[in-house]
Amino acid sequence: MARFNRRRRELLKLSAVTGGVCAAIPLVPGTLADAAEGADMAPAGSANPAPAFVNVTLRVNGTEHPLTLDPRTTLLDALREHLHLTGTKKGCGLGQCGACTVLMDGKRVKSCLSLAALVDGRDIKTIEGLAEGDELHPLQAAFIERDAFQCGYCTPGQIMAGVACIAEGHAGSPEEIRKWMSGNLCRCGAYDHIVLAIRDAAAVTRGG
Amino acid sequence: MHPFTLERPRDLAAVLALRAQAGRNDAPVEYIAGGTDMVQLLQEDVRRPERLVSLGRLLDNRIEAGPNGLRIGAGATMAEVAAHPAVAQQFPAIAEALLESASPQVRNQATMGGNLLQRPRCPYFRDVGYSACNRRVPGSGCSAMQGENRWHAVLGTSADCIAAHASDLAVAFVALDATVEVLNPSGRRNVLLNDFYCLPGATPHIATVLEPGELITAVSVPASPLSSRSHYLKVRDRASFEFALVSAAVALDMNGSRIREARVALGGVGTKPWRVPQVEAALAGSDLDRASLRQAAALAANGAQGYGHNDFKIELMQRAIVRAIETAGARA
Numbered sequence: 001m002a003r004f005n006r007r008r009r010e011l012l013k014l015s016a017v018t019g020g021v022c023a024a025i026p027l028v029p030g031t032l033a034d035a036a037e038g039a040d041m042a043p044a045g046s047a048n049p050a051p052a053f054v055n056v057t058l059r060v061n062g063t064e065h066p067l068t069l070d071p072r073t074t075l076l077d078a079l080r081e082h083l084h085l086t087g088t089k090k091g092c093g094l095g096q097c098g099a100c101t102v103l104m105d106g107k108r109v110k111s112c113l114s115l116a117a118l119v120d121g122r123d124i125k126t127i128e129g130l131a132e133g134d135e136l137h138p139l140q141a142a143f144i145e146r147d148a149f150q151c152g153y154c155t156p157g158q159i160m161a162g163v164a165c166i167a168e169g170h171a172g173s174p175e176e177i178r179k180w181m182s183g184n185l186c187r188c189g190a191y192d193h194i195v196l197a198i199r200d201a202a203a204v205t206r207g208g
Numbered sequence: 209m210h211p212f213t214l215e216r217p218r219d220l221a222a223v224l225a226l227r228a229q230a231g232r233n234d235a236p237v238e239y240i241a242g243g244t245d246m247v248q249l250l251q252e253d254v255r256r257p258e259r260l261v262s263l264g265r266l267l268d269n270r271i272e273a274g275p276n277g278l279r280i281g282a283g284a285t286m287a288e289v290a291a292h293p294a295v296a297q298q299f300p301a302i303a304e305a306l307l308e309s310a311s312p313q314v315r316n317q318a319t320m321g322g323n324l325l326q327r328p329r330c331p332y333f334r335d336v337g338y339s340a341c342n343r344r345v346p347g348s349g350c351s352a353m354q355g356e357n358r359w360h361a362v363l364g365t366s367a368d369c370i371a372a373h374a375s376d377l378a379v380a381f382v383a384l385d386a387t388v389e390v391l392n393p394s395g396r397r398n399v400l401l402n403d404f405y406c407l408p409g410a411t412p413h414i415a416t417v418l419e420p421g422e423l424i425t426a427v428s429v430p431a432s433p434l435s436s437r438s439h440y441l442k443v444r445d446r447a448s449f450e451f452a453l454v455s456a457a458v459a460l461d462m463n464g465s466r467i468r469e470a471r472v473a474l475g476g477v478g479t480k481p482w483r484v485p486q487v488e489a490a491l492a493g494s495d496l497d498r499a500s501l502r503q504a505a506a507l508a509a510n511g512a513q514g515y516g517h518n519d520f521k522i523e524l525m526q527r528a529i530v531r532a533i534e535t536a537g538a539r540a
Contacts, residue, residue: 051211051212051213051214052213052214054214054216071212071213071214071260072209072211072212072250074247093251094248094251094252095244095247095248095311095313095314098311098313101313104316107287107316108312108313108316109313109316109317110244110311110313110314110317112247113243113244113247113248113314113317114243114247114317115214115240115243115247117214117216118214118216118240118243118262118264161312161313164312165312168312170312178448179447179448180312182311182312182446182447182448182449183310183311183312183313183314183449184311
């Protein structure tokens, strides 16, 4: 409780520092609280209690989005909290679970490990950009057909990684799929069905 | 994440100038390239730089193979290097070490320079909830020494730090006599990778010989008759997406069924990638029979010290050497 109160107090202090800028920009959960703690812990007289915001243009699913962001904003948080593309999921935030997998310039990456300001202009594709209108991508259809999920939280990351896995030519056998999908965890343990879905989709497509 | 100012310089000269103002290793100014380790360190408050300097698009990312060997720009990704035909054919240990590292996503993001400079995976270093970590806070103590140290080093340790070096790639590079090209404000210098990492000693927070402002720009691996008959064996708790408990990078020059010359480096067991010249000397002229290999591999344990949970590594690393040599020796 004491910790919360301190954070809250520092948050108000930081808000005062950054003034109207904060009010105009969608917030990343945790960011300001963390910023406040940073301000709290910065050495006395530090010239840099709050970061300068940065301008970035994110190109997501073919659309360009100019944004002004706290430099700490990850690509994952920018997608979810600023562009409201919440299909990309936040799991561990440390590159370990794969729930945040998106395609960047056609290659699969963990969006939690990229700072949004450093992927300016890159071509980003999320789960929202995979279907063609009402027609699901073959791997999306295969996930439904094979019942390749239970809770569904890891599913967007599994599908984006699976699309890349197929496009790379790494879906030749169940063993190969398991190895090349090892960056995506499923706590429900739907792995057998995920492998089947990727095999099915690999038979009808190469790439996203 | 603590607040930082993000710098996106236009060229490497500006990059060096920004970093040169700061101190060594634990500087208030840090570089970021692929970001796969740095963002984790930032997220967990292990690193708290005031300024973060992006190397994005400024680093050389070419991969060139020629008669003198291999030269890889520091900005090339792990996936790009692993997939390069010349790397896979002429330097298989490098491709294998890369493909056994991390996950496909991380391999698409992480760069050569960043891989070589990744911080250790010691759970006490990575968790600021533990106040004692000499590597994170000099003079604060070592939580691993009496803690859960199953993953920790048995070679090159000191009373102040037993964290194992985490890079698979660096182990393959060290076995193949790789050199890093380093850029600094007054020019360039080359450092043999085997001389690049510092033993922890009493200063575990100083991980490499890089001076303030210096930057890895490329890695070169000399052409050698050994490199094409090289192999990287990784032993770990899971079949994929896991750091090494023990690994062995070996390279052989064979004369029929006899070893003319061998290179052996170990991962997961040293505070830096661990070359074992005494094993290499014993292997020269040896046959590939199990008893001879076993005898040579036993020399790797010279000076090894377990800390309880990791005692098993001393035996396991000898077996890994034997198996890696048998695999490489069986290659055409």
